[in-house]
Amino acid sequence: MRILFTACPMYGHVNPVLPLVLAARAAGHDVVVATGPDMAARLTVPTWAVGPSHCEAGSPGTDWLAYFASTARARAADLVPRALDWKPDLPHTLLLPRCTAVVSQAGAGIMFGSLAHGLPHLALPQGGDQFTNAEAIERSGTGLALHPAEVTGAAITDRLTELLTNSTFAAAAASIRTDLTAKPDATTVLPTLTTEAASW
Structure with a gap:
């Protein structure tokens, strides 16, 4: 097919x-x-x-990929000193197993990736669906969020410290990971999808 x-x-x-x-x-x-x-x-x-x-x-005149690429290292180095060796193209699947928590913009990919690995999440939404995703992270008990006007180095440090010291966040993330792990994987789902598609 x-x-x-x-x-x-x-x-x-x-x-x-x-x-x-x-x-x-x-x-x-x-x-x-x-x-x-x-x-x-x-x-x-x-x-x-x-x-x-x-x-x-994206927005007229705004090169978002270039913006994030050019500022990612500086932003990461400001938040995590060891991020000097950070690789922007490193897939989440290779990075997340090495993490204790996640700080991100709360895009769908990193949000679900962190949940699949049972990681608490500090969401720093910037646009689009990221604000809705940040709210979902907070409602699920798997993390916290800071909106753009709230973001400072001290605020990030405080929220991340809370994520790492309050075990309820990790417990909620681990519970969702268990639920996700019980779901069928791509190899299992594929025959159903192709059978359905062939009948159209």
């Missing part, structure tokens, strides 16, 4: 679908991922570079 996966050209949108893409390829399906040219160039699976890049799709 031919399967076309589509995703907004952002790590938080592309990375979550990759397990299903790889499972489909392993099962012998003809698979292509269609996404923006900036993300398509980074993938090792067959891709179609279509539509605008994330930068072009």
